[in-house]
Amino acid sequence: MNKLLKFIKENEPKKGTLAHTLYDGFFTFLFAPNETTTPAGVQIRDRIDLKRTMVIVVLALQLCYLFGTYNIGHQHFVALGMHTGFLEGFHLKLAYGLTKLLPLFIWTHVVGLGVEFYFAWRKGHSIEEGFLVSGALIPLIMPPDLPIWILCLAVAFAVFMGKEAFGGTGKNIWNVALLARAFVFFAYPTTIAGDQVWIAGFEQILPGAQVDYGWWQTSFFNTLFGWFGWAQFDPSASIIDGFTGATPMALAFEGGWERVTEVYSSSQMFWGTIPGSIGETSKPLIIIGALVLLVTKIGSWRIMLSGLVGAVVMSMLFNLWGATEFMNVPWQDQFLMGSFWFAIVFMATDPVTASGTNFGKFIYGFLIGMIGMIIRIINPAYPEGWMLAILFMNTMAPLIDHYIIESNMKKRLKSA
Amino acid sequence: MSMNKKLLFPKSLIVSGMTIFFLLTSIHAGYSQGINDGDMLTIGILLILGVLVIGVVVIASSNAVYATAMSGKKVRQIVEENEDGEETTINHIEIKKGMDILLKGESEENIEDIHTSRYALQPINYHDILPIPKIVPEDGSELLAGDPLFFDKKHPDVFFVSPVSGEMAGIVRGPKRAIHQVVVLADRDIKFRKLNSPDVETADRATIREFLKKNGGWPLFRQRPYNILPDSEGDPRDIFISTFNSAPLSGNMEVKIDGRYEAMQKGIDVLNRLTDGKVYMGMDGRQGVELPAELVGLTGVEKHYFSGPHPIGNVGIQIHHIAPIKKGDIVWTIGVQELITLGNMFLLDRYDARRVVNVAGNGAESPRYVRTYAGADLSEMVSTEFEDSSLRVISGNVLTGQKKDENPFLNFYDDQVTIIPEGDHYEMFGWLIPQTMRPSASHTFPNFLFKGMKFNVDTNTHGERRAFVMTGQYEEVLPVDTHPMHLFKAILAQDIDRMEGLGIYELVEEDVALCEFVCTSKQPIQSILRGGLDFMHLEA
Numbered sequence: 001m002n003k004l005l006k007f008i009k010e011n012e013p014k015k016g017t018l019a020h021t022l023y024d025g026f027f028t029f030l031f032a033p034n035e036t037t038t039p040a041g042v043q044i045r046d047r048i049d050l051k052r053t054m055v056i057v058v059l060a061l062q063l064c065y066l067f068g069t070y071n072i073g074h075q076h077f078v079a080l081g082m083h084t085g086f087l088e089g090f091h092l093k094l095a096y097g098l099t100k101l102l103p104l105f106i107w108t109h110v111v112g113l114g115v116e117f118y119f120a121w122r123k124g125h126s127i128e129e130g131f132l133v134s135g136a137l138i139p140l141i142m143p144p145d146l147p148i149w150i151l152c153l154a155v156a157f158a159v160f161m162g163k164e165a166f167g168g169t170g171k172n173i174w175n176v177a178l179l180a181r182a183f184v185f186f187a188y189p190t191t192i193a194g195d196q197v198w199i200a201g202f203e204q205i206l207p208g209a210q211v212d213y214g215w216w217q218t219s220f221f222n223t224l225f226g227w228f229g230w231a232q233f234d235p236s237a238s239i240i241d242g243f244t245g246a247t248p249m250a251l252a253f254e255g256g257w258e259r260v261t262e263v264y265s266s267s268q269m270f271w272g273t274i275p276g277s278i279g280e281t282s283k284p285l286i287i288i289g290a291l292v293l294l295v296t297k298i299g300s301w302r303i304m305l306s307g308l309v310g311a312v313v314m315s316m317l318f319n320l321w322g323a324t325e326f327m328n329v330p331w332q333d334q335f336l337m338g339s340f341w342f343a344i345v346f347m348a349t350d351p352v353t354a355s356g357t358n359f360g361k362f363i364y365g366f367l368i369g370m371i372g373m374i375i376r377i378i379n380p381a382y383p384e385g386w387m388l389a390i391l392f393m394n395t396m397a398p399l400i401d402h403y404i405i406e407s408n409m410k411k412r413l414k415s416a
Numbered sequence: 417m418s419m420n421k422k423l424l425f426p427k428s429l430i431v432s433g434m435t436i437f438f439l440l441t442s443i444h445a446g447y448s449q450g451i452n453d454g455d456m457l458t459i460g461i462l463l464i465l466g467v468l469v470i471g472v473v474v475i476a477s478s479n480a481v482y483a484t485a486m487s488g489k490k491v492r493q494i495v496e497e498n499e500d501g502e503e504t505t506i507n508h509i510e511i512k513k514g515m516d517i518l519l520k521g522e523s524e525e526n527i528e529d530i531h532t533s534r535y536a537l538q539p540i541n542y543h544d545i546l547p548i549p550k551i552v553p554e555d556g557s558e559l560l561a562g563d564p565l566f567f568d569k570k571h572p573d574v575f576f577v578s579p580v581s582g583e584m585a586g587i588v589r590g591p592k593r594a595i596h597q598v599v600v601l602a603d604r605d606i607k608f609r610k611l612n613s614p615d616v617e618t619a620d621r622a623t624i625r626e627f628l629k630k631n632g633g634w635p636l637f638r639q640r641p642y643n644i645l646p647d648s649e650g651d652p653r654d655i656f657i658s659t660f661n662s663a664p665l666s667g668n669m670e671v672k673i674d675g676r677y678e679a680m681q682k683g684i685d686v687l688n689r690l691t692d693g694k695v696y697m698g699m700d701g702r703q704g705v706e707l708p709a710e711l712v713g714l715t716g717v718e719k720h721y722f723s724g725p726h727p728i729g730n731v732g733i734q735i736h737h738i739a740p741i742k743k744g745d746i747v748w749t750i751g752v753q754e755l756i757t758l759g760n761m762f763l764l765d766r767y768d769a770r771r772v773v774n775v776a777g778n779g780a781e782s783p784r785y786v787r788t789y790a791g792a793d794l795s796e797m798v799s800t801e802f803e804d805s806s807l808r809v810i811s812g813n814v815l816t817g818q819k820k821d822e823n824p825f826l827n828f829y830d831d832q833v834t835i836i837p838e839g840d841h842y843e844m845f846g847w848l849i850p851q852t853m854r855p856s857a858s859h860t861f862p863n864f865l866f867k868g869m870k871f872n873v874d875t876n877t878h879g880e881r882r883a884f885v886m887t888g889q890y891e892e893v894l895p896v897d898t899h900p901m902h903l904f905k906a907i908l909a910q911d912i913d914r915m916e917g918l919g920i921y922e923l924v925e926e927d928v929a930l931c932e933f934v935c936t937s938k939q940p941i942q943s944i945l946r947g948g949l950d951f952m953h954l955e956a
Contacts, residue, residue, distance in 0.1 A: 005842055028880060032846025036808075036839050036875040039819035041942045042932045043810050043836065044517075048858035049879020050936055051847040053886065056860050126880060170883030170937070296860045300888065356887040357899050370469060405902050409917025415742060 005031065018121045025117070025127035050169075054132040056296050060289035061136050061346065064279035067272060069097035071282070072144045075275050076201045080211060081240035086273065089231055092221075096233070099216045100200045101278060103148055104139040111152045112138070115159040119168065130169030130176070130352075131159065137177035137346060140279025141339070141387075142184070143197035150188050154180040174394045175353045178387050185387065195246045198275035205245035211237045247275050248337040249376070253383040256325030257333055269336040280339035290345040299349040302358060303365035307344040310369020311335070318377055326377050338376065343386030344368065353394040360400040368393045491737075508701055509737050511724035513895040515930055517664040517855045518870045519814070521835075523774040525671055527785040531604070532796040535580050535789055536597040536825040537565055540590075542635055544644035544953065546570055547594035553584045560609040562631060562767030565598050571648055577632030579769030579790040581607040588823070596823055606789075608766035616685050616762050621651075624689055628758075632767050635828070636754040640735070640747050641921035642953045652748040654693035654739060657684075659711060659752055660700035662729030663813040663926075666832055667774035669700075669752060670708050671785050674772045676756045677710035683759030684716045687750070694718050698734035724895070732927040736896050741921050753831055757790075771831055773797075777814070778872045779807040779835035786833075788826075794833060795824035801835045808875055810834040815929035816942070839876025847879065854878065857893065857934040882937040890941075893930040896922060900931055904941060907948030912955060920948055 008027065013019035029051075037043050073093025074086075083089030112135050120127045138155060158180035163172045184192050191197060195205055202209050217233040225232050248269055251260045264274055272282025280286070293299030315331035322328050335341070348354065348368050355364035368389050375385025494506040539549050545568035552564045552575070559565075559582060564575035582602040590596040611631050614623050628634050629648070637655075639646040646652070660669050673680070687695045697714070700707060701721030712719075720738055722728050731749045741747055750758070753771050760768040769790040776783045781800055788797065794809055795802045802809050802824065810817035812830040826833065843851060855871045856863050863869070890900035898919045906914035925942040932941035 031842040031844055032876075032878060033880055034840045034842050035877040035880070037877055038940065038943075039821075041816075041940055042929055043808065043814045043817055043819065043834070043875055044855070044873045044933065045877045045879075045938060046858065046934050046936075047850060047854040047856040047861055047878050048934075048936050049847055049938070050882045050885060051879065052858075052860055053936055055848060128882060130885075168883065170885040297858070298860070298886075351887045352885055354887070356901055358888055358891055361888075367469060374465075401899075401902065405899055405914070405918065408897070408899060409914065412917055412919055413743075415740070 016124065018117070021117060021121040021127060025120070028126065050129045051132075053298055054129045056298055057133045057293065057346070058136045060292040061140065061279070063285040063288055064140055064282065064342070065101075065136075067282045067285050068140060068278035069101050070094055071272060072097035072100045072200050072278065074273055075144075075199050078273075079199050079202070079205070079239050079243050079245060080234075080237045081243075082234070082237065083231070091225065091230055092233060095221045095225075096201070096217065099214075099221075100144050101139060104142060104144075104146065104151060104278075107148050107152055108138045108155050109135050111155040112159050115156055115164065119164045123168075125168070128169035130163065130172075133350075134159070134163075134176040134180075137279075138180050141177060141181050141277050141342070141347075143192060144200040144278055145197050145202075146184065146191065150184055150191060151180075153187075154183040157183045170352050172352055173398075174391055175347055175350050178347055178391055178394075181387055182391060185382075189381075195244055195250060198247055199245045202239065205239065205243070207239050207241045207243060209239045211235065211239075245275060249383040252329055252337060253326050257329040259325075260329075260333075260337065266333070266336055277339060277342075280342040283336070283341050286341040286345055290341075293345065293349065299345065300351070300354065300361050300365075302361035303349050303354060303368075304344055306362045306365035307348055307369040310366035311340060311344075311373050312369070314370040314373035315377075318373070324377075326383070334373070334376075338384050339386055340372070343372070343390060347386065347390050348393075353397065355397040355400045357401050357404045360397070360404050363400050364393055364397055367396070506721060507719070508721040508723070510701075511722070511728055511733075511737070511895045513892060514725035514727055515857050515893050515934070516662070516725045517814075517933070518868065519664050519776075519778065519855070520870045520872050521776050521778040521780050521783050522665060523667050523776045523783040523785055525668065525785065527671065527674070527772060527787050529787045530792070530797050531602065531788065532793040533602055534585065534599055534793040534796070534825075535578075535582075535602055535791040536588075536599045536793070537576055537579070537791055538597050538823070538825060538827065539566065539568075539576075539595050541828040542568075542576075542645050543642065544570070547592065549576075549595060551587060551595075551598065555584055555586050557584050558582075559584055559600060561606050561769065562609040562611060564632070565600070566595075568645075571634075571645065573626075573648060574629045574634045574645065575632055576635055577767055579767075597825060602789075608768070611761055611765050611767065613762045613765050616682070616689060619689075621689055624686065628761075631761060633758055633761055636758050637748045637750050638829070640732070640741055640749060640924065641745075642949045643924040644953070646748055647746070650746055652691045652693070653745050655687045655691050655695045655748045655750065656698070656731050656735050656738070657687075657696070657717070657750055657752065657755060658698040658729055658731040658734055660698070660705075660729045661813075661832075662702075662726040663815055663832075663929075664726070665774075665776035665834055666729070666813055667776065667785065670711070672772040672774070672831055673708075673711070673752060673756070674787070676760075677708075677714070679756045679759035679763050680711075680752070681714055681716075681759065682763040683750075683755040683757075684714060686758055686762060687755075688716050691748070696720060696734070696738050698722055698729070698731065698738075700729070702728075727893075727895070727927055727930060730927050732922065732924050733895055736922050740919075743916060743921065745921075751829060751831070754829070771826075773826065773831050773833055775833045775835070777810075777835040779837050790826070790828055792826045793824055794820050794826055797826075798833060798835060806838055807835055808838050810836070814873065815933060816926045837874040839874030841876070843876075857889070858936075877938055879936075879938055881939065884937055884939065886936045889934050889936065890928075890931040893934055894928065896927065898922075900928065904939070904944050904948075907944055907951070910951060912952070915948055915952060920945075920952060924949070 013023050037045060070093050073096035076096055077083040077089060112131050116131050158176050162174050162176045162179040166172045199205055201212055203212055213233055213235050218235055222232045248260045248264055251263055268274055270283050274281050294301050315334040318327040319331050355361050372385040372389035375388050376383060492508045494508060549566040549568045551566045559578045561581045562577050565578050567575050578600050580600055580602040582600050585599040585601045587595050588597040614627055637646050695717045697717040697719050699719050699721045701723040727733050757769055771788060771790050773786045773788060775786055801807050809820045811820050811827040812818060813832055814834050817834060853871055894900050903918040925945055928941050928945050
């Protein structure tokens with residue numbers, strides 16, 4: 001190991017060059033630095049650093065990735081009416097999911113890290129870890145059929161305008177991953193809204209539409225699976241009759257809970273074999289991720305708990321109100337649909353953009369729960385609200401903190 | 417309890433609640449009259465509704481915040497009856513926030529006498545004096561213990577006196593010609609100057625203050641806010657003493673007192689003459705601690721028992737929970753061994769700067785207690801460790817101490833020497849797969865499952881400096897009713913109102929040392945706070 005270290009050290013490029021920024025980034029990734037504490041101040045430091053904090057979040061997301069990969073393929077084959085059982089055609093589903101998810105993942109990182117490296121070089125600071133998490137989150141909140149060029153634009157916009165414009169990791173106002181999603185949502189509304197985007201692999205989601213396979217499926221995987229004698233991709237398959245590709249949310253907006261249960265069962269929605277953004281569908285796996293964040297104390301339990309309470313309260317209020325069919329969806333069933341869990345666990349708890357005071361976190365989470373549910377149920381354009389609710393509360397978080405700090409200050413001055 | 421009353425239905429909450437109810441019903445009416453889904457009106461009303469909801473919650477919370485801020489602290493008053501039937505009340509304050517860092521290398525309880533050949537006073541140990549003080553004796557002149565060494569031009573009547581007798585050996589300058597050390601070559605046997613102290617009971621306050629300023633008693637105190645040398649004018653509101661230390665490896669105060677309870681009592685008598693307020697004493701109330709009867713028997717002080725994790729032993733935390741420092745207040749603090757020196761100035765009529773120091777840490781060859789004098793030369797006291805460049809000798813504890821290399825002298829207010837290995841090595845994937853066990857407040861390590869485990873430490877920073885990212889970390893380890901991260905940001909922004917409002921006057925570096933330790937972003941919190949204190953002092 002020492003030899004390796006020496007070899008790497010010898011090849012250190014000159015400071016101030018792009019190569020040095022890259023070198024530094026990868027070197028500190030490989031080795032924890034040999035810095036020691038300053039002569040005055042603390043002489044020992046906690047073992048934790050930002051890299052480790054960030055990587056724990058990425059690890060907590062891994063189950064969502066795994067299931068997301070599977071579910072892309074599963075939904076694809078459900079549309080074709082083939083391999084509809086959970087384990088049937090498992091290899092096909094995984095392979096198909098990979099061909100869709102990997103490009104999203106790779107391009108997110110190429111573009112995002114590219115912008116990050118560029119700014120680290122121009123500003124002369126070391127590469128910061130923020131994009132580790134943003135880059136892991138962005139593919140999970142995109143629809144599986146998103147065109148790559150839109151994704152690249154969105155990521156570049158989010159990292160540049162959302163983060164680097166404010167000075168880098170730890171200084172941004174809005175959640176970077178959600179900003180990327182919001183960019184897609186507002187700039188290309190037709191690609192992310194409606195029933196067309198949630199099933200991958202078709203030009204159009206219409207009964208009878210021909211499946212659209214590429215080289216990977218027809219040549220690479222089919223040859224591979226042919227060797228093993230497993231089932232192969234069928235390029236002549238088409239969508240079965242009666243398939244719409246609508247998400248539970250869209251159905252609920254159309255005709256309330258009854259319409260939803262006509263198509264999906266509760267357990268399907270709970271376990272996540274429904275169409276939706278890649279990482280958001282499986283509730284138990286998200287909750288496992290939430291437990292990881294809670295045990296390691298990286299995600300704030302205050303935000304998660306109060307967010308849940310806020311959403312429950314608001315959906316109960318809507319039950320009482322009951323003006324539309326969507327409002328009449330039983331409050332507990334609201335939590336089986338949509339991306340509430342993913343948003344409140346992984347998005348709302350971002351420490352940089354959330355409220356910074358402990359009590360503020362309760363308010364912040366509670367209002368996300370309430371506003372998100374309001375937007376979900378009343379917004380006519382798009383039946384889901386967490387993205388907008390969280391971005392809105394990101395904007396309001398400094399205000400919440402301000403009032404809490406003011407009250408602390410007032411109390412101190414009053415007692416003087 | 418008066419705070420809880422405020423929580424119940426503030427008027428503003430009811431008003432806002434009714435507004436929301438009104439709005440909701442109007443939206444409902446809108447729906448039933450057939451105003452369609454896509455209508456802009458609905459969206460507009462929703463926006464107003466959203467803002468109102470925020471308003472309500474903020475108003476409600478600004479009251480509720482008092483309640484959360486008060487939680488995590490328990491105050492009990494225990495009434496005890498002794499054999500004679502007299503009732504005494506014990507004030508016990510229990511605190512939850514904080515963190516005990518358990519380290520290997522605790523000092524064994526035997527005391528060794530080490531009389532080093534050189535001692536030094538370091539003007540940099542005292543805040544708020546000019547960097548170049550005026551030196552009194554000439555080089556080579558003979559000194560007695562208690563003879564003045566230098567005075568500060570800002571406080572020309574306050575003398576800093578020699579801890580030992582011997583020969584004046586000159587000064588050592590640092591950057592910008594600042595005087596860093598005033599060195600004395602010590603005699604084998606210390607000869608003391610007779611001080612002619614006034615009688616504590618009869619002399620008036622002005623006489624005692626003059627006596628202390630002239631004979632080196634003044635720098636034994638520190639004044640808050642700012643943790644500086646006390647002003648020449650003005651009496652303190654109260655005087656605080658903490659009789660225990662909760663910092664890592666700080667040793668047993670009973671051993672450090674070394675039987676000098678009589679001097680302590682005399683010192684307390686002096687303190688009572690210096691203030692119109694009270695003299696408070698923070699006592700160790702943690703579980704499993706038995707206090708010596710002599711310490712409990714000290715009179716003339718109001719005792720408060722404290723229990724909880726570090727920084728419970730810090731006098732600043734104790735002040736916050738007994739009688740917080742408000743704007744315009746001046747309080748003094750004094751350490752136990754400084755108090756003994758003060759007492760001996762009246763009891764024995766001499767300036768006796770004897771200190772019992774504990775040597776500790778996983779780099780120390782023989783962790784033990786050492787009887788010496790203030791400003792001892794550490795390169796003699798722990799010579800083998802000092803010469804080893806892979807070890808770091810620290811004057812003080814691992815959280816607030818100072819690295820000793822070119823300047824080898826024990827800092828004036830320190831009674832601890834910690835020795836730990838330097839951590840200037842790389843660790844492959846150290847952030848992901850740690851190869852050594854190190855203390856951590858983070859639950860991303862399994863440490864929190866093993867309570868009571870003791871750790872080896874080194875000086876590695878375990879990561880690079882970053883912007884503030886994580887929130888809620890500092891609050892966990894600072895048992896003070898404030899918002900630490902916002903306070904530090906206010907300091908960086910030099911926002912005077914906010915610094916004052918968030919209680920910068922109540923804090924000194926040692927209180928926020930744990931915040932600096934747990935900081936994920938490796939921010940230099942203590943020096944940020946010092947910068948803020950200096951700035952506020954300058955503005956005042």
